[in-house]
């Protein structure tokens with residue numbers, strides 16, 4: 001568990017981060033979102049003490065970060081930045097193994113971890129281990145950057161706009177990869193983004209920053225349904241709020257008994273996709289299957305009711 005306790009940063013007498021408190025549960029993703037200059041990066045960097053807080057403290061599993069030595073902090077907190085920050089003259093393998101090497105791990109253990117991470121990221125170790133960053137695509141470099149930050153199995157992984165430099169298609173893939181790997185490894189991740197869509201898509205919790213203050217901290221559904229301030233409402237965007245809400249809910253939640261015609265959807269399909277299938281195919285109910293076996297139907301009426309808010 002990560003506890004951020006009334007942490008502030010002043011520059012030239014101005015609070016750029018103003019008494020932010022939040023608790024981050026282990027094995028979750030927290031997305032810190034806000035406009036430019038709202039203090040997101042400063043908040044993130046106070047967690048690994050790249051920026052020294054003016055006041056307040058951060059505790060990792062109960063231990064204040066101020067009491068940890070720099071090498072301890074490096075081991076316990078991974079950090080990945082936009083543009084990847086890879087060492088250009090080191091191979092992929094050395095880049096990923098950089099922190100374990102610093103920590104004095106035996107070579108065999110480093111190599112095993114490098115190969116494990118490359119495999120998790122869908123990059124064949126034999127093919128990629130000895131390449132240099134310049135010989136990789138942008139998406140591959142991004143994956144190596146994240147793999148490097150995860151290599152020492154940190155208690156916490158900090159990511160600053162990790163997908164900022166990627167084009168939208170690669171970005172969606174990269175987000176999915178991160179989700180999958182986070183679940184596999186049980187990592188605790190805090191990431192900064194200026195994109196509310198990305199925050200809602202990736203975060204178990206979303207922290208909205210405005211002018212140095214944490215204005216709302218909640219689940220994506222809470223942020224969408226009950227924005228705490230006009231600013232949050234504006235960031236979420238009023239118009240397609242129901243659609244965003246639907247994209248968070250799987251069909252399994254509102255499946256009911258009864259018949260329906262045509263091609264089925266999976267229980268894991270989200271309601272936004274089910275709605276577009278209904279509208280696209282002109283049906284007011286869709287059969288639902290789980291692992292190929294019929295389990296009932298989902299109706300347009302039930303999707304609409306769900307879009308209007310929780311019962």
Ligand SMILES: Nc1ncnc2c1ncn2[C@@H]1O[C@H](COP(=O)(O)OP(=O)(O)OP(=O)(O)O)[C@@H](O)[C@H]1O
Nearest residue numbers: 011012016034035036037038039040041042043194
């Ligand atoms: N070293 C510094 N000295 C003085 N002011 C700073 C310093 N670092 C950041 N600031 C100011 O603090 C405020 C918050 O900056 P920060 O980088 O945390 O915001 P951000 O939300 O991450 O913005 P962006 O999305 O543009 O990166 C800004 O007004 C910035 O100009």
